[in-house]
Amino acid sequence: xSRIGVFVCHCGENISxxxxxxxxxxxxxxxxxxxxSCDYKYMCSDPGQSLLKKAVSEHNLDGVVVAACSPxxxxxxxxxxxxxxxxxxxxxxxxxxxEHCSWVHEDREEATAKAADxxxxxxxxxxxxKKLVPITVPVTKRALVIGGGIAGIxxxxxxxxxxxxxxxxxxxxxxxxxxxxxxxxFPTLDCSQCIMTPKMVxxxxxxxxxxxxxxxxxxxxxxxxxxxxxxRKKARSVIEEKCTGCGVCSAKCPQxxxxxxxxxxxxxxxxxxxxxxxxxxxxxxxxxEHCTKFINGKCGVCQKVCGPGAIDYEQTDELIVEPVGAIxxxxxxxxxxxxxKPKGSPIKGYGEFGHGTIPDVIDGxxxxxxxxxxxxxxxxxxxxxxxKEPKQVVFVQCVGSRARxxxxxxxSKICCMYTAKHTMLYKHKVHDGQAYVFFMDARTPGKSYDxxxxxxVEEEEAVYxxxxxxxxxxxxxxxxxxxxxxxxxxxxxxxxDLVVLATAVQPRSGADTLAQKLGISYDSxxxxxxxxxxxxxxxxxxxxxxxxxxxxxxxxxxxxxxxxSAAAAKVMTLFAKSELxxxxxxxxxxxxxxxxxxxxxxxxxxxxxxxxxxxDRQGNLIRVVAxxxxxxxxxxxxxxxxxxxxxxxxxxxxxxxxxxxxESL
Amino acid sequence: xxxTKTHAFEPKIVAFVCTWCTYAGAxxxxxxxxxxxxxxxVVKFPCTGRIDPVFILRAFQKGADGxxxxxxxxxDCHYMAGNFHARRRFAAFRALLDFIGVDLQRLxxxxxxxxxxxxxxxxxxxxxxxxxxxxxxxxxxELESEEQWSGVIDTPELKEAYNAI
Numbered sequence: 001x002s003r004i005g006v007f008v009c010h011c012g013e014n015i016s017x018x019x020x021x022x023x024x025x026x027x028x029x030x031x032x033x034x035x036x037s038c039d040y041k042y043m044c045s046d047p048g049q050s051l052l053k054k055a056v057s058e059h060n061l062d063g064v065v066v067a068a069c070s071p072x073x074x075x076x077x078x079x080x081x082x083x084x085x086x087x088x089x090x091x092x093x094x095x096x097x098x099e100h101c102s103w104v105h106e107d108r109e110e111a112t113a114k115a116a117d118x119x120x121x122x123x124x125x126x127x128x129x130k131k132l133v134p135i136t137v138p139v140t141k142r143a144l145v146i147g148g149g150i151a152g153i154x155x156x157x158x159x160x161x162x163x164x165x166x167x168x169x170x171x172x173x174x175x176x177x178x179x180x181x182x183x184x185x186f187p188t189l190d191c192s193q194c195i196m197t198p199k200m201v202x203x204x205x206x207x208x209x210x211x212x213x214x215x216x217x218x219x220x221x222x223x224x225x226x227x228x229x230x231x232r233k234k235a236r237s238v239i240e241e242k243c244t245g246c247g248v249c250s251a252k253c254p255q256x257x258x259x260x261x262x263x264x265x266x267x268x269x270x271x272x273x274x275x276x277x278x279x280x281x282x283x284x285x286x287x288x289e290h291c292t293k294f295i296n297g298k299c300g301v302c303q304k305v306c307g308p309g310a311i312d313y314e315q316t317d318e319l320i321v322e323p324v325g326a327i328x329x330x331x332x333x334x335x336x337x338x339x340x341k342p343k344g345s346p347i348k349g350y351g352e353f354g355h356g357t358i359p360d361v362i363d364g365x366x367x368x369x370x371x372x373x374x375x376x377x378x379x380x381x382x383x384x385x386x387x388k389e390p391k392q393v394v395f396v397q398c399v400g401s402r403a404r405x406x407x408x409x410x411x412s413k414i415c416c417m418y419t420a421k422h423t424m425l426y427k428h429k430v431h432d433g434q435a436y437v438f439f440m441d442a443r444t445p446g447k448s449y450d451x452x453x454x455x456x457v458e459e460e461e462a463v464y465x466x467x468x469x470x471x472x473x474x475x476x477x478x479x480x481x482x483x484x485x486x487x488x489x490x491x492x493x494x495x496x497d498l499v500v501l502a503t504a505v506q507p508r509s510g511a512d513t514l515a516q517k518l519g520i521s522y523d524s525x526x527x528x529x530x531x532x533x534x535x536x537x538x539x540x541x542x543x544x545x546x547x548x549x550x551x552x553x554x555x556x557x558x559x560x561x562x563x564x565s566a567a568a569a570k571v572m573t574l575f576a577k578s579e580l581x582x583x584x585x586x587x588x589x590x591x592x593x594x595x596x597x598x599x600x601x602x603x604x605x606x607x608x609x610x611x612x613x614x615x616d617r618q619g620n621l622i623r624v625v626a627x628x629x630x631x632x633x634x635x636x637x638x639x640x641x642x643x644x645x646x647x648x649x650x651x652x653x654x655x656x657x658x659x660x661x662x663e664s665l
Numbered sequence: 666x667x668x669t670k671t672h673a674f675e676p677k678i679v680a681f682v683c684t685w686c687t688y689a690g691a692x693x694x695x696x697x698x699x700x701x702x703x704x705x706x707v708v709k710f711p712c713t714g715r716i717d718p719v720f721i722l723r724a725f726q727k728g729a730d731g732x733x734x735x736x737x738x739x740x741d742c743h744y745m746a747g748n749f750h751a752r753r754r755f756a757a758f759r760a761l762l763d764f765i766g767v768d769l770q771r772l773x774x775x776x777x778x779x780x781x782x783x784x785x786x787x788x789x790x791x792x793x794x795x796x797x798x799x800x801x802x803x804x805x806x807e808l809e810s811e812e813q814w815s816g817v818i819d820t821p822e823l824k825e826a827y828n829a830i
Contacts (some may be wrong), residue, residue: 031711035742070688070695071709072684072688072689072692096692098705099692099694099695099696100691100692100695101703101826103695103696103698104694104695104700104701104786105700105702105703105704106697106700107703110703113703114703114706117706118707119710121706130733157683163817224729260731266810317680327747349766360699382685402679404820412818501799515741516740516741519742519743519744519745521685521689521741521743521778521780522780523779523780524780528777529780540778541685541689541743542743585711593722603714603746603750605744605745605746605747635711635714636711636712636714636715636744636747637711637715637744637747638712638714638715638716638744638746638747638750640717641714641715641716641717641751641754642714642750642754650711650715652711653711653715655717655719657711658708658717658720659720659723660726661708662679662708662720662723662727663723663727665679665706665724665727665728665729
């Protein structure tokens with residue numbers, strides 16, 4: 001007969017407000033096999049855990065059920081408490097009576113009954129639990145960082161400085177990301193390039209960092225400590241080792257009128273190009289879509305003029321396999337192009353704002369390029385349509401953000417600050433100009449942030465109008481902005497020379513595809529989800545994968561850098577061990593029953609199932625059975641549900657355990 | 666969410682969910698304090714790929730009036746393809762369930778991601794409401810035997826046949 005202990009938590013009032021915890025604890029004593037039950041205000045606290053430990057030894061318990069929050073929150077806490085009380089940690093189960101009960105049901109009677117049922121289910125389960133011993137696997141002490149923006153660079157540098165090898169993968173031809181595009185940064189107005197480009201060089205020159213630019217993740221296999229990343233190094237058509245970066249090829253390229261994406265299409269570039277002068281690596285790439293040689297075969301100028309002979313039109317994509325132990329995902333953001341509604345997107349466009357149709361309506365990043373000393377205008381604020389200096393500029397905030405009816409409910413976080421910055425940069429460059437800002441709220445909670453915003457308003461004379469813009473239209477050379485000023489309750493019309501929209505921050509396109517390759521989860525906007533919003537903000541639910549920067553949600557540079565270093569610290573913590581304990585939730589084959597149909601091998605997503613030959617002492621083959629490699633098994637249990645002879649069993653989720661739960665109904 | 670109480674019949678709903686998407690989605694419904702009927706009892710699996718159709722049969726036999734199976738959206742499986750195996754398995758299994766006389770309205774298969782607390786509430790509420798209208802599930806309970814499931818087929822007929830040998 002088992003001796004199970006049941007520990008019911010009040011969670012302050014989070015559970016006890018709707019669930020009669022005393023009654024749940026009393027009901028539990030009636031369950032067969034329960035030797036002890038109690039309730040306590042905070043079971044996860046030190047006294048709560050001590051209570052559990054004491055009860056295990058005093059009542060000689062051989063299984064524990066903690067009725068509290070979600071196991072995703074505190075299973076680890078209580079399993080280690082059980083372990084220190086001398087119990088195998090896998091003989092501790094959690095009954096989720098908070099997220100699945102007290103928080104979602106108002107009726108006290110119903111909620112109490114349900115909580116008692118959940119406890120009964122988990123008691124039935126714990127009685128069938130087996131002692132499991134963690135599997136130890138070696139750790140490959142190399143990290144993969146996906147994304148070469150400031151987040152990826154910071155994480156890579158921190159890990160590399162700690163003495164570990166880092167593979168940094170960037171899909172653009174140069175690292176640098178959006179930060180390299182920015183002009184000056186808030187709240188100190190220091191030059192983005194001046195702080196970013198030395199870091200880019202550091203990353204490229206670091207002996208522990210291998211840089212793969214113009215590369216994408218093809219696939220990722222394996223698990224924490226032992227991932228295999230396959231990287232597609234796209235054909236640059238330029239041999240990196242031979243190229244000296246002299247730039248003659250770009251200068252001589254006859255195809256010169258391709259919109260430069262780095263400059264937000266304000267400038268042009270040739271078909272063989274480096275994205276910007278400070279690019280790292282300073283190796284050009286041929287844009288095969290626009291290159292005459294690739295279109296009709298009639299050019300080859302760059303090959304003729306290249307002294308070192310670095311041009312290779314025959315180059316093909318290369319697949320590189322890198323074994324790594326941890327992965328940092330830092331794929332960043334992009335601004336939503338609100339002009340038109342993308343196909344299949346649940347997010348509605350703002351056609352009425354003229355973005356994409358009126359040339360002098362631009363987004364925040366385009367303004368950054370206009371204001372940047374290395375930008376297409378050399379840092380002069382000139383409007384795109386006719387290159388004139390705009391004397392009246394209207395900034396519109398919250399375009400696409402915080403608009404549930406249009407499809408994006410979240411705040412894009414950085415726009416209040418960068419709009420304030422834009423008004424200041426504009427004023428510094430066009431002294432007789434006037435900046436207007438349509439805003440809903442000013443959200444400036446960072447260090448020295450509110451002071452910065454006030455400076456824009458009070459000292460730099462930006463006119464802030466609280467209200468939303470309804471429509472924009474072209475009138476001769478001007479763009480008329482129609483809006484409302486809710487502070488005075490009046491309609492406002494401004495004839496602007498230039499309009500800058502602070503459009504919503506979104507994850508990089510393709511974020512969902514990468515998530516599927518990595519097996520990590522993302523929210524409805526395709527921002528990657530952290531394992532716990534408060535306690536595990538840089539970890540993914542998938543062990544060994546960490547998040548940094550705006551791929552997780554809108555972030556400014558200081559937040560991004562902090563999180564990147566935090567992710568790096570998590571990687572270093574992992575690498576501090578030479579062996580890693582894995583949860584022993586793996587499948588096992590009952591060799592007596594197995595008929596070697598190997599259906600399990602077919603369905604296994606990890607390729608963990610092998611054929612095993614059983615031989616007698618003379619070495620004669622008796623029969624073949626399936627064998628699950630515990631180091632490779634991911635623990636999904638698909639093999640078990642698929643096995644026609646019921647010969648595979650997943651530890652932790654055996655038929656017995658599941659059936660016991662169902663039967664307790 | 667408003668909750669109407671005192672129904673003539675309160676069904677038992679068993680939800681078999683994967684730990685990565687739907688369980689987390691149900692957790693999110695909790696942290697967002699979304700309200701839904703208290704009829705659902707959740708059984709957690711690592712993946713919907715682990716869910717054996719036998720569990721569904723057993724749940725119906727043991728008193729469930731409705732069963733919900735829910736996992737990650739296609740393409741989002743933590744284990745790459747477990748939910749596809751599950752989907753295929755249940756497509757075949759539904760035909761069997763129909764054949765043995767269980768109204769398929771009682772079995773719901775759905776995708777609920779970790780971000781979809783609202784969808785979890787919707788699915789759980791809809792199924793509860795539907796099964797409330799349908800009334801108790803009787804088809805199986807009358808067949809219920811006293812025995813506990815032991816993994817062994819052990820019927821009186823078999824015993825008799827064995828003794829006769």
